Amino acid sequence: MKRAAPREGLLEVRDLRTQFRTRAGAARAVDGVGFRVDRGETLGLVGESGCGKTATALSLMALLPGPAGEILPGSSIRFEGEELVGADEARLRRMRGNEVAMIFQEPMTSLNPVCSVGSQVVEALHFHRGLKGREATAAAVELFAEVRLPDPEIRFSEYPHQLSGGMRQRVMIAMALSCEPRLLIADEPTTALDVTTQAQILDLLSDLRRRRGMAVLLISHDLGVVSEFCDRVAVMYAGQIVEEGSAEEVIHQPRHPYTQGLLASLPGRNSRGESLAVIPGVVPSPIRWPHGCRFHERCALVMDRCSRHPPDLRSVAGSDRSTRCWLESPESATAEDTRA
């Protein structure tokens, strides 16, 4: 029902590998990530800290902190069919402003503290849409109204510190919308906010997405947020996607042991007075990912081959989802085992 029109690729990421050089060695933060976002679709990227969610987003925006961070050769990021890996700075700047916009967890650090929020949106409008003077001001006030900032004319001349966290995030969203992007990357946009404010911001984003037909890539550690907001979900672990599918299926019938473990460790009504299921151990270091399946050391269902051969992300037969686990393809694994 949500996708009556045929799926139309907007963003297509293939085999993305991003590396950060650190004193301790090269950290392969993103290691072979691939996914696609269709027009008007919302994809959620979930996982715990250090799994590579933000590094993926920064790679898409070509905002990796250089020279330490770099996208490795062989990676592909296609936006509307056009390859962005290796594109020149002018092309990337056009992409960042006009086609893809990004909002971050803490709007305070992305807003200039010594300029009024209105002037910052006006600047974005000038840069991306060539608007000037009264025209730009009117457009900015209109955007403020669209993101439901109370009293948009008054807010226009206020400074970031005068606004609450929720209002600052609305300003960031207004700024992101100023260039009428086709894709909005939202990196933990509600993590720093209280639940009631979070509900307001998510509601606003849903609304804007419907009205503008904008696709959203939502990055979050919160499975609840992703499940409410997204059409599809990709679960990341140790620099890779381990499971992908419709939000409904991934949350309610998780297939990968990591997704299952994450969902089981959520506290709540059903767990009162009982111990929570726990994923033992800690997330491995990106400088030395484990051999074989990266989750095998913490997996409750580990088998012999898991520590030796890394599984691929395979689509599950007869469905629109995929998972990276040997349990899904026992025969092929056996074949490989005998080969090895």
Next chain:
Amino acid sequence: MSSREAEVLLDVVDLSMHFSARDGATGRVRGLVKAVDGISFRLRRGETLGLVGESGCGKSTTARALLRLLEPTGGRVLFDGVDVLSMDARTLRAFRGRAQIVFQDPFGSLNPRLTAGGMLEEVLKVHDLAGDAAGRGRRALELLEMVGLSAEHAGRYPHEFSGGQRQRLGIARALSVEPEFIVLDEAVSALDVSVQAQILNLLSDLKADLGLAYLFIAHDLAVVEHLCDRVAVMYLGKIVEFGPSERLYQTPRHPYTKALLAAVPALARKSEPGNERTMLTGDPPSSMNPPSGCVFHPRCFHAKKDEECFRDMPDLAECGEGCFVACIKEWSRRGGGA
């Protein structure tokens, strides 16, 4: 009555913590921030009481005021029948041996230049526990094991630990004085879910083994539901609802509690158009200029708000089954229904 009273470990009566807000440039007092404004509750021995609410509602200030890390501006705090607010330095130290706190960010509260073992030994020395140096060393290892760390961790510095391990260390430090009561101030909020589950299990086990009472402060309602026996909901420096957690989560009474619970993203629910939920608009008002009357009235969606709501802040009143709610409309609805 006396046996029931003996159960009460902590009795907070009308506790207030007001700060004067000063102008940054002139230093003149601009107004009064009523961070905590006349709250009362009781904590029983061995009980876990949850304190929830959004940032700025006064949860952490309450914790600091009742431990006298801040000097409250009003009210009384009785710990095991003794008035905490009138304790002198010596009795206060003895009180700190029975009541401890664990903070959200253990990194900010651990000395970066002390090893895990050294830090625990120092606490033991200050509180004159575990005998001589050798005894303290042994006790430090014992404490590390209690929280799921091992002897090999004793020689490590805080920066060598992961977030979850640091939180274990913070808990070990709190346990070192063998307290009866621990305030957990957003103690699991900074942790990833899988690590959070490990720490929540640890807290439950320690409580069962040592008979601890917790005041568990968190903004994550699911975590509070999991761990707490009773829950107090705070809004703008006041408790607006209080009750057994099962009851409170299933049938919240106060409009704010309802909105708060409705705002939690649920795995089961999909926010389709048409699937409307009660959503609060705007932000909480400033505690420097709280609204007149009921502090929640500007954001309240109660159908029958009337001038009473604008006039008086209702007190907490019992509404059956150990529940208390501060909402005139809820009382009258009960009265009408009965």
